[in-house]
Amino acid sequence: MDAGRDRIGTGIALPAAGAAERSAARPLRLLGLLGLVAVAAVLPPLFASSYQLFQLTLALIFAIAILGLNIVTGFNGQISLGHGAFYAVGAYATAIMMSHFDLPWWETLPVSALICAAFGFGIGFPALRLGGLYLALTTFSLAVAVPQILKYKGVEDWTGGVQGVFISKPDAPEGLGLDADQFLYLVVLAFAVAIFLLAHNLLHSRIGRAMRAIRDHSIAAEAMGMDIARIKTRTFALSAGITGLAGALSAIAIEFVAPDSFSVELSITLFVGLVVGGVGSIVGPLFGGVFAVFVPNLAESISRAAPGVIYGVILIFFLYLLPQGFAGFPQRIRALLRRRPEG
Amino acid sequence: MTATALLEVRDIVVRFGGVTAVGGVSFDVGDGQICGLIGPNGAGKTTLFNCISGFYRPNEGEIRFDGQRITGAPRHRMAGLGIGRTFQNLALFRSLSVRDNVLAGAHHLGRAGFLACALRLPGAVREAAATAGEARRLLALLDLEAVADIPVASLPFGTQKRVELARALISRPRLLLLDEPAGGLNHGEVDDLADLLRRIRAEFSLSILLVEHHMNLVMHVSDKVVALDFGRKIADGTPLEVRTNAEVIAAYLGEAPRERAA
Numbered sequence: 361m362d363a364g365r366d367r368i369g370t371g372i373a374l375p376a377a378g379a380a381e382r383s384a385a386r387p388l389r390l391l392g393l394l395g396l397v398a399v400a401a402v403l404p405p406l407f408a409s410s411y412q413l414f415q416l417t418l419a420l421i422f423a424i425a426i427l428g429l430n431i432v433t434g435f436n437g438q439i440s441l442g443h444g445a446f447y448a449v450g451a452y453a454t455a456i457m458m459s460h461f462d463l464p465w466w467e468t469l470p471v472s473a474l475i476c477a478a479f480g481f482g483i484g485f486p487a488l489r490l491g492g493l494y495l496a497l498t499t500f501s502l503a504v505a506v507p508q509i510l511k512y513k514g515v516e517d518w519t520g521g522v523q524g525v526f527i528s529k530p531d532a533p534e535g536l537g538l539d540a541d542q543f544l545y546l547v548v549l550a551f552a553v554a555i556f557l558l559a560h561n562l563l564h565s566r567i568g569r570a571m572r573a574i575r576d577h578s579i580a581a582e583a584m585g586m587d588i589a590r591i592k593t594r595t596f597a598l599s600a601g602i603t604g605l606a607g608a609l610s611a612i613a614i615e616f617v618a619p620d621s622f623s624v625e626l627s628i629t630l631f632v633g634l635v636v637g638g639v640g641s642i643v644g645p646l647f648g649g650v651f652a653v654f655v656p657n658l659a660e661s662i663s664r665a666a667p668g669v670i671y672g673v674i675l676i677f678f679l680y681l682l683p684q685g686f687a688g689f690p691q692r693i694r695a696l697l698r699r700r701p702e703g
Numbered sequence: 704m705t706a707t708a709l710l711e712v713r714d715i716v717v718r719f720g721g722v723t724a725v726g727g728v729s730f731d732v733g734d735g736q737i738c739g740l741i742g743p744n745g746a747g748k749t750t751l752f753n754c755i756s757g758f759y760r761p762n763e764g765e766i767r768f769d770g771q772r773i774t775g776a777p778r779h780r781m782a783g784l785g786i787g788r789t790f791q792n793l794a795l796f797r798s799l800s801v802r803d804n805v806l807a808g809a810h811h812l813g814r815a816g817f818l819a820c821a822l823r824l825p826g827a828v829r830e831a832a833a834t835a836g837e838a839r840r841l842l843a844l845l846d847l848e849a850v851a852d853i854p855v856a857s858l859p860f861g862t863q864k865r866v867e868l869a870r871a872l873i874s875r876p877r878l879l880l881l882d883e884p885a886g887g888l889n890h891g892e893v894d895d896l897a898d899l900l901r902r903i904r905a906e907f908s909l910s911i912l913l914v915e916h917h918m919n920l921v922m923h924v925s926d927k928v929v930a931l932d933f934g935r936k937i938a939d940g941t942p943l944e945v946r947t948n949a950e951v952i953a954a955y956l957g958e959a960p961r962e963r964a965a
Contacts (some may be wrong), residue, residue: 565820565831566806566813573796573807580794582755584874585782585811594817640798663901 369440397553405542414613415629415653417545420552421609422651426633427559427642428602433561434640436595437575439492445506446476446600447538448617450607452510455617456518465530465612469551471607473601480600484593503627507619522620524684527611550607555602560642571595603630636678638687647686651678704842706919709734709769709910710755711914716763717934719727724750726934727764732878732927737904737911737950739921739942742931745936745952749791755912757781763883768878783809787876789867791883791914797856801847801866804855805838808870834873841869842904845899861892871902879903881884885917893917898923922946930954 404416427444455474457463483502487495503613510519519525532543562568570591573581578588611617629652637648659670682688708731717725725747742748753759755766757778765774768784778782782834787808796804813834815827835892842848845865850858855866864884871879885901897920904911915921921928921942928945932936932954938945945951 436925520806531776552723561823562817565827566810566815566834567817567820569799569803569807572799573810576796576798577794579758580790580796581807582778583782583788583790583794584808584870586807587779686842 410541419653422652424648425603425606426645426648427597428702439496440499445502446603447607448622449602450476451611451617452647454608458527473605476598476604477601481597484596491607510619547642560601565611638685641687644687711767714764715761724777730929739925740914745932746931785877787871787874788880795855802851805869808873809834845869929961
């Protein structure tokens with residue numbers, strides 16, 4: 361097929377060179393990543409006030425939650441508008457285990473994640489039959505229902521009803537010379553790094569490829585031997601587990617859970633974070649988490665009377681500037697630079 | 704009807720409401736054979752193709768592959784049984800790179816699950832490396848190396864068709880089902896395709912069932928041709944026998960030439 365080689369060779373030679381560059385850059389990227397994590401671990405605890413540190417901790421927690429949502433919505437194409445529900449279940453599971461059973465905080469985390477994964481599996485199973493917008497609405501109704509279920513009299517003994525549940529932040533192990541906020545920040549950072557790395561591995565494996573293949577063309581995916589029901593339900597469970605773990609961390613960071621913290625708005629916040637960060641991007645959720653925590657504050661500092669309006673304007677502005685989310689930023693810059701010399 | 708037939712199609716009937724799309728068709732595809740399935744529009748070729756690939760369940764009749772009954776088997780089992788396919792109107796994974804599309808074809812050969820992949824357990828890493836090597840070989844064979852890492856949707860139609868072929872081949876099929884592989888290709892590309900199909904058959908020792916409008920291509924590469932008209936088999940034999948068959952000529956007479964002037 362010499363004709364074929366000519367056709368391609370003349371047309372698109374650049375990307376092949378780009379690929380070679382990319383593989384050579386791999387060790388460099390790993391070094392950069394390590395440096396970034398080191399900076400994130402050292403600088404904020406040294407220089408940030410305890411409130412700023414708390415906000416950074418929350419941003420990281422949101423980033424984990426949004427990563428969970430991104431796995432199911434961005435990579436597998438199953439739209440969920442109800443991930444706040446899994447976040448809530450994770451938070452309550454940890455709060456109840458800590459307050460009622462006196463379990464140490466670190467023991468509750470894997471259990472909360474597993475509970476949420478099981479919950480997600482249960483939701484994911486019937487949700488399989490619902491495509492696109494129907495699934496979006498079904499999950500949305502979950503987000504509407506959960507805060508009300510938490511207030512229900514029958515479970516009040518556990519959930520504390522409208523009052524919620526108080527827990528307290530763990531103290532840093534002695535000898536580290538850290539206060540509780542610094543310690544918690546580092547714990548959450550460690551969880552975030554671990555989960556993002558594991559997600560990166562998974563999404564670049566045969567399983568991640570199958571998730572994306574199913575999103576792009578489910579009939580072809582089936583013909584490739586992919587068991588769609590199996591992969592979709594497991595993806596949903598994994599996603600719910602990660603978002604639930606984030607919820608559990610948030611309960612510890614905030615030292616308090618109450619139904620009103622987990623309203624429908626939370627699910628929308630996660631969804632906005634997903635889109636702003638970049639749908640189907642692995643680093644995108646980090647930006648999404650920062651946006652979710654800091655932009656509402658920024659909006660409130662600009663206008664106390666109508667922060668919602670300012671928030672909306674900022675959101676629209678971002679989506680106009682970066683339709684691919686923050687994750688599309690480098691591409692956008694590259695496209696602009698490429699246009700310049702020609703024009 | 705020898706005992707060595709890889710694919711046995713027996714008395715397949717498919718009805719859509721009151722319409723009988725396929726009315727009792729039987730034929731065999733032998734080991735290593737290239738079999739062309741032809742017929743005018745609406746003859747039931749694609750319906751029959753979809754039965755063999757597991758996407759339709761026939762109302763009557765059965766299909767056996769390597770002696771094993773496959774009618775009614777779940778669709779995602781077909782790849783594992785050794786039946787690979789391409790689609791009439793490209794069914795690639797749009798946002799994935801060419802390489803990832805090809806790798807996706809090897810899904811059923813892999814064993815690593817969620818946990819093994821996330822933790823990069825040695826087994827999963829070894830498996831991924833082996834698959835990646837296989838993908839490189841196929842990308843080279845199909846002249847796709849230069850475009851391996853760009854999104855498949857941005858490529859020309861003919862190139863995308865080759866990606867589908869690579870994706871089907873990496874699954875190591877014993878029977879390759881091709882649904883109009885020449886559709887939308889220009890003359891030069893069709894000639895290349897004929898060579899390619901023969902090379903693939905030789906190199907991968909597989910059988911090919913070809914549904915195709917492009918008469919020249921079918922007559923050129925097939926060992927055997929099955930002709931359908933109105934859901935029935937009207938001829939079955941060597942390309943020469945079918946081409947000179949009176950019923951086949953009658954079925955095609957008066958219609959616009961089947962070969963596209965692309």
